[in-house]
Amino acid sequence: VPIGDDAACVRLSGREDLVLTTDQMVEGVHFRRSTHPPELLGARALTVNLSDIASLGARPRWFLLSLFLPEDLADRYLEGILAGLSTEARRQRVTLVGGNLTASPVLALDVCLAGSVPRGTKPLLRSGGRSGDVLFVTGSLGGSALGLKLLQEGWRLNGKGVARGGPGRQAARLAALALRSHLAPAPDYELARNLARLRIASAAIDLSDGLSTDLRRLCLASGTGARIETELLPLPEAALRLRGKASAIRMALHGGEDYQLLFAVPPRKIPALEGLARSPRITRIGVLTSSPKRLVAVSAGRAVPLTPAGYDHLRGGVRRR
Amino acid sequence: VPIGDDAACVRLSGREDLVLTTDQMVEGVHFRRSTHPPELLGARALTVNLSDIASLGARPRWFLLSLFLPEDLADRYLEGILAGLSTEARRQRVTLVGGNLTASPVLALDVCLAGSVPRGTKPLLRSGGRSGDVLFVTGSLGGSALGLKLLQEGWRLNGKGVARGGPGRQAARLAALALRSHLAPAPDYELARNLARLRIASAAIDLSDGLSTDLRRLCLASGTGARIETELLPLPEAALRLRGKASAIRMALHGGEDYQLLFAVPPRKIPALEGLARSPRITRIGVLTSSPKRLVAVSAGRAVPLTPAGYDHLRGGVRRR
Numbered sequence: 012v013p014i015g016d017d018a019a020c021v022r023l024s025g026r027e028d029l030v031l032t033t034d035q036m037v038e039g040v041h042f043r044r045s046t047h048p049p050e051l052l053g054a055r056a057l058t059v060n061l062s063d064i065a066s067l068g069a070r071p072r073w074f075l076l077s078l079f080l081p082e083d084l085a086d087r088y089l090e091g092i093l094a095g096l097s098t099e100a101r102r103q104r105v106t107l108v109g110g111n112l113t114a115s116p117v118l119a120l121d122v123c124l125a126g127s128v129p130r131g132t133k134p135l136l137r138s139g140g141r142s143g144d145v146l147f148v149t150g151s152l153g154g155s156a157l158g159l160k161l162l163q164e165g166w167r168l169n170g171k172g173v174a175r176g177g178p179g180r181q182a183a184r185l186a187a188l189a190l191r192s193h194l195a196p197a198p199d200y201e202l203a204r205n206l207a208r209l210r211i212a213s214a215a216i217d218l219s220d221g222l223s224t225d226l227r228r229l230c231l232a233s234g235t236g237a238r239i240e241t242e243l244l245p246l247p248e249a250a251l252r253l254r255g256k257a258s259a260i261r262m263a264l265h266g267g268e269d270y271q272l273l274f275a276v277p278p279r280k281i282p283a284l285e286g287l288a289r290s291p292r293i294t295r296i297g298v299l300t301s302s303p304k305r306l307v308a309v310s311a312g313r314a315v316p317l318t319p320a321g322y323d324h325l326r327g328g329v330r331r332r
Numbered sequence: 333v334p335i336g337d338d339a340a341c342v343r344l345s346g347r348e349d350l351v352l353t354t355d356q357m358v359e360g361v362h363f364r365r366s367t368h369p370p371e372l373l374g375a376r377a378l379t380v381n382l383s384d385i386a387s388l389g390a391r392p393r394w395f396l397l398s399l400f401l402p403e404d405l406a407d408r409y410l411e412g413i414l415a416g417l418s419t420e421a422r423r424q425r426v427t428l429v430g431g432n433l434t435a436s437p438v439l440a441l442d443v444c445l446a447g448s449v450p451r452g453t454k455p456l457l458r459s460g461g462r463s464g465d466v467l468f469v470t471g472s473l474g475g476s477a478l479g480l481k482l483l484q485e486g487w488r489l490n491g492k493g494v495a496r497g498g499p500g501r502q503a504a505r506l507a508a509l510a511l512r513s514h515l516a517p518a519p520d521y522e523l524a525r526n527l528a529r530l531r532i533a534s535a536a537i538d539l540s541d542g543l544s545t546d547l548r549r550l551c552l553a554s555g556t557g558a559r560i561e562t563e564l565l566p567l568p569e570a571a572l573r574l575r576g577k578a579s580a581i582r583m584a585l586h587g588g589e590d591y592q593l594l595f596a597v598p599p600r601k602i603p604a605l606e607g608l609a610r611s612p613r614i615t616r617i618g619v620l621t622s623s624p625k626r627l628v629a630v631s632a633g634r635a636v637p638l639t640p641a642g643y644d645h646l647r648g649g650v651r652r653r
Contacts, residue, residue, distance in 0.1 A: 016553075017384040017538055018353035018447070020455050025346020031429060032339035033396040033444055037436045063338040075354040077398075077442050108352060115358045117437050121398050123354055123444035126339070134341050217338055232337075 019108035021073050027127040030069040030134070034059040034219075035077075035121035044118065046162045048170055049091025051195040052120070054099035056092075058196055059219065060124035061103055062270045065200035066217040067134040068207015069126040073108045074100070076122055079115035092120070103200070128207075135207040135274070140214035140233030142301035144275035147284070147293045149199045152222060153259055154247040156266025158193025161186050168194055185249040192247065196270040202288055203272050211284050215274035221267040224319040227306055229273060236305035239297030239317065264308065265320040275299055340429035342394050348448040351390040351455070355380040355540075356398075356442035365439065367483045369491055370412025372516040373441070375420035377413075379517055380540065381445035382424055383591040386521035387538040388455040389528015390447040394429045395421070397443055400436035413441070424521070449528075456528040456595070461535035461554030463622035465596035468605070468614045470520045473543060474580055475568040477587025479514025482507050489515055506570040513568065517591040523609055524593050532605050536595035542588040545640040548627055550594060557626035560618030560638065585629065586641040596620055 023029060036042060036056050047055075057074065064071045076096070080089070100107060105124065128134055166176030166186050174187035198217065206212040216229045222239075230237050241260050250259035276284050284293070297309075306317040344350060357363055357377050368376075378395065385392045397417070401410070421428060426445065449455055487497030487507050495508035519538065527533040537550045543560075551558050562581050571580035597605050605614070618630075627638040 016455075016457050016459075017387045018351045018390065018455075020349055020351050020388065020390075020449065022349050022451075023344055028341055028343050029350065029446070030339045030341050031394065031396055031444070031446060033398050033430065033442075034432050035398050035400065035434055035442070037400060037434055039437055040435050066338045067341065069339065069341075073352065075352055075444055077354050077356050077444075079356065079358060079440065109354065111355050113356055113358055114361050115438065115440070116360055119400065119436070119440070121354075121356070121442045123352070123396055123398075125350070125352060125446070128341065130343075134337075134339075136337050138337075 030126040032063040033123040038118040050095030053092035053095030056120040062217045064126040065203040069128045071126040074124040076110035078112040079119035137232035140275040146297045150271040151245040151247040153262030154192030155268040156262040157189040189249040198270040212274040236300040236302035241310040245294040351447040353384040354444040359439040371416030374413035374416030377441040383519045383538045385447040386524040390449045392447040395445040397431035399433040400440035458553035461596040471592040472566040472568040474583030475513030476589040477583040479510040510570040519591040533595040557621040557623035562631040566615040
């Protein structure tokens with residue numbers, strides 16, 4: 012069924028189950044037109060959904076795009092969004108099958124992404140963690156939060172990936188890394204799918220709202236507590252060098268939108284995990300514990316309660332961390 | 333998979349194909365909080381999507397809800413939206429399987445609805461119409477446009493379905509009908525599904541943006557023109573009695589959001605159609621012709637070009653017809 016009809020029609024094989032997710036991006040909440048290159052914004056609308064589908068271990072297939080278009084939107088900006096989205100869709104082998112557009116006082120993109128899991132593959136949920144399971148994350152944490160701070164301080168990333176906003180070639184190189192983490196996150200979809208397929212992880216969640224917030228969600232769903240060691244957190248080079256260690260740790264604990272995967276692995280499965288991925292692709296950061304809802308961060312031998320300080324979607328406006 | 337994980341997981345049988353659609357409602361564009369009872373708004377967010385799925389002849393199954401929530405939204409209004417949505421979901425046997433919420437400067441609801449068609453059932457598309465096929469619509473046209481005008485003039489519908497805004501018990505009864513058409517449209521989902529299942533219609537589209545606009549879309553997809561007879565248009569009693577015939581015809585031709593079905597039927601299938609539904613449930617309004625893109629309305633023996641004057645989503649603001 013070609014695009015443009017009232018609905019899209021697609022086919023799943025009889026040996027697949029359907030997976031559905033949706034995530035939206037709103038101007039002034041998730042991005043600003045003045046700081047987000049449109050191509051990266053378009054790609055990112057897909058990324059945040061691909062990350063959700065991958066975190067269940069599913070394969071993304073088809074998506075619908077809802078566009079909310081304000082009167083003052085420049086044609087070029089809209090074309091940039093669609094070009095970025097389209098390039099990323101091709102790269103990730105997902106097909107736009109429909110959507111809708113409406114006038115709106117605010118620019119927003121809402122993607123609904125459908126994927127499939129082979130029947131028999133257990134989706135990787137938040138709820139399967141058990142006390143004693145070891146916690147890992149992919150990539151590094153806090154880069155997106157730093158990128159956001161840099162944008163607020165006047166740094167910009169151009170279409171060629173070059174950052175401008177302060178003196179020094181080295182600072183610009185580091186800033187470009189952080190800006191990219193924020194403007195164009197690149198989750199490790201393949202690892203997430205393998206973790207589900209090979210049943211290595213017991214639970215997983217994608218880090219959209221910050222480790223302290225999303226770890227809490229995983230613990231609540233699994234009925235466990237957690238202890239993490241701040242010394243183990245994978246800190247991005249840019250955060251360490253531009254802001255120092257204390258600040259880098261704060262951003263890693265509470266900064267959102269890294270879209271890395273947080274997952275729990277029973278100790279007996281760790282050899283299998285190591286066969287699949289090693290540092291720096293994954294980092295052990297702590298362990299699930301038996302005290303429900305009790306989250307602690309251990310730092311220099313001292314345990315302090317880990318309080319969710321990530322992004323709360325209903326205390327909105329552009330977030331400040 | 334329970335709600336609250338990163339994505340929802342559902343199962344289709346191996347003998348079904350998947351149908352996907354999405355439609356959004358934005359405050360100031362599609363509704364105003366001050367005039368739309370929240371329960372009706374919640375139900376309507378689902379209705380506009382159910383109408384799309386039904387117009388293909390599919391069965392609606394699962395949906396995702398994206399909420400855009402402004403800071404000044406009263407808890408009671410949000411609870412009303414969710415209550416209305418939930419009641420309508422139960423009534424139409426569709427299941428909320430996930431969604432997302434975000435802070436937003438403007439209240440908006442975006443529903444993504446997934447449905448199924450038995451493999452082998454040809455979905456009812458816009459593109460199947462042929463010259464000579466007879467055009468029908470369900471229900472009556474223009475009631476929603478009248479309802480919107482009445483809202484703008486100060487009429488209100490309360491939670492019990494009673495309209496207030498002017499003198500006279502008879503006017504209030506008629507106003508309530510029109511307000512309901514606008515605030516709580518009730519498409520004929522069953523007929524649409526039967527038309528597809530029994531292969532009676534050659535093409536169909538749901539009337540979301542007005543007959544003159546949506547008929548044009550059907551004709552463009554089918555490569556035909558169309559001739560409709562204004563004398564045949566099913567005009568709502570409220571429009572005729574509150575505004576007179578000329579105005580009722582204008583609203584029927586160009587008023588959007590009736591969510592009735594426009595469909596084309598090859599002449600040899602008309603007996604089968606009549607076995608399925610008769611006036612007033614369906615009304616013959618014209619015929620597809622062989623001149624591509626040429627749409628005419630015949631009135632008192634005179635043919636005038638029918639120019640799309642329905643809602644254009646990118647000339648936004650609250651529409652005025």
